[in-house]
Amino acid sequence: MRGSDSRALLASIHDVGPGFEKEVDRLVGLMTDTLRCSRFAMLVVPNHWGCHPIRSGSPFANRLRAWSESGIEMFVHGWYHKDIVEHHGIKGLKARYMTAREGEFLGLSYSEAARRMEDGRALVEDIIGRKAAGFIAPAWLYGWGAMEALLDSSFDIAEDHMKVWIPQTGKVVARGPVITWASRSTARTASSVAFAALACKVLHPLRTIRVAVHPSDISKDSILSSIDTTLRCFAKSRQAGSYQSLLK
Template structure:
């Protein structure tokens, strides 16, 4: 019988959120173990300064990578500055995220340029290849998917699957468990979904749970995150995306 996997990830890893990460990382690590979670790095979060302009944070990032954490490129600015063509794209951009679907409306050329620059910046910082790419808000346009395939990115994910954009091989299916902290209503709905998920996904072969630095601003949310992550960690073995893509456990 194949063991069940838990893929835990921390999004929006950037010097801008350094203090929140100081609080969030130890909570996740205490439950899943050192190096058993992914870090999604934004090279120039909201255009507030390049990652490389913060050498102390770069050293921390390299330390996490040395400890075994998978480092993903997570967009470049995390800000959607595109003019979207088509009703579906405009609806996604306005309803599924607060203006942060950076890779939803980019051209292939612009998406490739951001991927190349972001990947080079992170890889020079951590001294190893990135593990893959996750678009901000998990939103991709067709051009950005083509850019990822052209740049030999082999592991990406959205709300419902993890796959290889080069050949469309799907590594895992199922909804990601994540949280929203922008309002009381979003916090309440996130907690409800999280509690349902620990029941509905109890037998899923792969569970993904993603957290964000702003989650620590809500004690209610953090209590639920710790509960859900602990519940899943008892039924699913903390694993890496590389384990998933190769079909192995380490």
């Protein structure tokens, strides 16, 4: 698509599933209008919090396939997204302050992490009719079990807050913080909007910029405005790209 030295903008919509269909529709419209293409990613949750299963042949599954065929990359984004493990120490701090019980893969054993990864991959690939782009853990949080399972998986790409890497080799193919937003509280919203504004000033030297949005973002006009401003800022100097292009 582009030379290996060119700069890219990787945008993604998280928590894609039937429980957030209206929110995802709005975010798809925002992405498409701002980027003027469908080169972005969707992170698909097979059964969000055990309440919103995606079933093959359902209307939502058909929409996923259509989005995939339009050029949108499809990632497996956990299975439930919900974290029910009791954490202690550093993990406890991450589970409490970095996410609201959403870090599903932070405390899973190797076998359980591997099973959920494989079940998610099989479901998504059956629905879209092609290979999933990769795996990204909910809240970008990985415990040792998830990391070991990724090492043995067939996923081409994984991502956390600070990097994108190839699971089987550990090779890092992009570095830099994800620009994302938080709507859980007024303080978190203000800090995320402020970080996005700062990012627009200081992150331009990075070869790859990553922007991630969530269904809850549409609940606040200040976040939607910040998302639009951020995407337009980076789209001026770089192309909307694909995660797969990082492997070339």
